[in-house]
Amino acid sequence: MRIATYNVNGVNGRLPVLLRWLEESAPDIVCLQELKAPNEKFPEKAIADAGYNAIWHGQKSWNGVAILARGMQIDEVGRVLPGDDEDTHSRYIEAMVSGIHIGCLYLPNGNPAPGPKFDYKLKWFERLTIHAAGLFKEKHPVVLAGDYNVMPTELDVYKPERWVDDALFRPETRDAFKTLVSQGWTDALRKLYPNETIYTFWDYFRNAYQRNAGLRIDHFLLNKPMDKRLVAAGVDKDVRGWEKTSDHAPVWIEVKDA
DNA sequence: ATGCCGTGGAAACCACGA
8 A cells, every 4th residue: 555745835836746656656645735725725536536535624825725535434533733722724634544544744944043933833732742642653654744845864864054043944844853753753764774764855946956955854753553554655757847846756655555 | 134036905016824
């Protein structure tokens, strides 16, 4: 079974790219971020015609997350990250699919830092870490996938020295990710490729993709039952080179059937 | 060192992204 995460940067503007990628790579479960569409404008029919069931949590203009499953039932568990009733951003959705517990997340960017947006990011990270502690202990496999807006180490940035003051790479942000992972989670891509340069995002400008000036910010965290089933992982980097593409590439893991 | 590009929504510019 293949599980993917993809920050589409606008699900409607990106629909041709998304449908082509779904057809070519045929992932079984997909986490989408940055829908940039309200619930009523989610392209449910086009995605159903491609063979996918879907649940989504949209919002006008910004954010928005969804979980897709190819020919499988999706049982929604929640669509809010607990811990802040005032948080109106659509950044989290959670479901059970084929016995796997999936959390799909779009962690706040946090720039400019310092400032209120950075404070919001760190708070959101704390809430995620509290929620994740419960998920980690579950008996069944759990996947926390999405755009974490964190480069965990210097290996995950094309020029680390240029990013040290950025909200995606500041010490507080990296510490927050480290604290989360230290609950016992497996960073799936890093486990399989401990020393490789792997990027999941390339800026639209300055020919970032052509220069491979990228960042690794889309991650899969696995609890132990899921980690035991991990067999492969990768980035569909070529998708980043398509016409009218997102600035992120799809990331995926392959897991053994139960 | 920097939104240089891109998206969505409102209103022919602005917010936001990483």
